[in-house]
Amino acid sequence: MATDDPTARSIGIAPEAGDPPAPLDLRWIDPHQHTQSLTWNDRERFDLSGCRATVMIAAGYYWAPYRPVAARDVRFLWDDALRRARAFDHRHHYAQRVAVGVHTWANVEDADELLAVMPDYLADERVVAVGETGLEASHHTEAWPLAEQREVVREQFRLAATADLPVLVHTPGSSKGGLNPRDAHAYEEGDRNFTDPLFGDGSAGTKREAVEEDLTLAAEAGLPDKRVVIDHADGSVVDRVLGETDCWLSFSVGASWLRGIDAQDVAVAVEEYGPDRVMVDSDLIGAMRTDPFVIPRTAVDLLRLGLSRDEVEQVVYENPKAVFDLDV
Ligand SMILES: [Zn+2]
Known part of the structure; x- marks a missing residue:
């Protein structure tokens, strides 16, 4: 205890050395969320915590009425997202942008x-x-043959290249496993009705294989690395993406109880490769337990883990601003 402590009796807490943290002035962008399934309250929380923009994924196919999903079902979801984006954008203090796919x-x-x-x-x-x-x-209800998926994904990469837009590349799920029964019930869509995997071994190998294939398809489509965001990152793809390509890597930190990904994984990647091509997104979706503050909370966690203010600002704000060319 410091000798100049004026309290009459010690409560055993010694003052720590060093300066206290400076006040927070967070700016953040969430480049992947299913905003249309959230509530006004969630979007107000974005307003309250320094959000500058979010990207809403238009194809929330979970709400398509039938399986297999028809093209018109997806188009309805695109239209719905665009209509909602206009309303959100005019009622909230952050920019609501959309990804279509x-x-x-x-x-x-x-x-x-x-x-x-x-x-x-x-x-x-x-x-x-x-x-x-x-x-x-693997797919909900009915498998989509790999050859057909390749065509559809490659063509979207080609359309993105033509439109000079980036692609948010979904990669197969990963979990550090060991979900307890309480957590397993925190996802309404759940893990029900999934088809057997078409490739991979169901763990990190599946994600790596998918990334390899996606990189090949992007090259075939003429989509430059700087327009490729490999999403739902985990440790199994960090070296490949940050070490051997010029693509961006985004960690989906919004459901760490499910995916097993949090600020620690982001900090490890930044320590190894620097913050230049690393992002975080929430993948928030109204069908599961979520934390609307997860991006600013992750930013604070990254500071606690030792990243500098500039590094954190680059990861949660500057990088997505640049990738998606956001005027915010
Ligand atoms: Zn995804």
């Missing part, structure tokens, strides 16, 4: 119909990315 997590029939009209959607001023899309190993 054919997600691969459920078989979509006649996806060509969507690809044919996608350029018109990509020209909309609120659309800042293609996605999420990318090869998936």
Whole structure:
């Protein structure tokens, strides 16, 4: 205890050495969330905590009425997202932007119909990315053959290259495992009705294989690395993406109880490769237990883990601002 402590009796807390943290003045952008499934209260929390922009994934296929999903179901979801984006944008203090894509997590029939009209959607001023899309190993209800997925994903990469937009590349799920029964019930869509995996071994290998394939498809489509965001990152793909490509890497930190990814994983990547191509996103979705403050909370955790203010600001604000060319 410091000798000049004026309290009459010690309560055993010694003052720590060093300066106390400076006040927070956080700015943040969330480049991947299913905003249309959240509530006004959630979006107000974004307003209250320094949010400058979020990117809403238009194809929340979970709410498509039928499986397999028809092209018109997905197009309805695109239209719904764009309509909501206008309303959110005019009522909240952050910019609501949209990503449009054919997600691969459920078989979509006649996806060509969507690809044919996608350029018109990509020209909309609120659309800042293609996605999420990318090869998936297992599907809800009905498998989508790999050859067909490759066509649909490659074509979306090509459309993005033509429109000069980035792609949010979905990669197959990863979990550090060991979900307890309480957590397993915190996801309404749940892990029910998934088909057997088409490739990979169901763990980190599946994600690595998918990333390899997606990188190949991007190259075939002429999509430059700087327009590729490998999303839902975990430690199994950090070296490949940050060490051997010029692509961006985004960690989905919004459901660490499910994915097992949090600020610690981000800090490890930044320590190894620097903050230049690292981002975080929430992947917030109203069908599971979520934390609308997860991006600012992750920023604070990164500071506690020793990243500098500049590094944290780059990860949660400057990088997504640059990738999605956001005027915020
Ligand atoms: Zn995803």
